[in-house]
Amino acid sequence: QVQLVESGGGLVQAGRSLRLSCTASGFIFSFNAMRWYRQAPGKQRELVASITSGGKTNYADSVKGRFTISRDNAKNTVYLQMNSLKPEDTAVYYCNALGYPEIWGQGTLVTVSS
DSSP states (O other): OEEEEEOOOOOEETTTTTTEEEEEEOOOOOOOOEEEEEEEETSEOOOOOOEEETTOEEEOTTTTEEEEEEGGGGGGGEEEEESOGGGGGOOOEEEEEEEEEOOOOOOEEEEEEE
């Protein structure tokens, strides 16, 4: 079955970096656009970044210039490089496949301290 497993979260100080990974299985990864979402406490889930099957990327204004999404189709993995982290980036981060919008992983918690 379709599965998404996120990892790489943690507690970091503001200004530092983290790289999140999401490994997919159960579908043809290379054919699917992939997206990273986040959900902060008490807030709705929001789209952070997306990457098409061809590698075209798009970002939310709040992370543009700080976050980079990439993918390795040989590893069925999508990454989110997060630089210059801010306390407002604190959230649970999830990946999602465009072709399977109902499928979510467990997420990975990112906590940024000031």
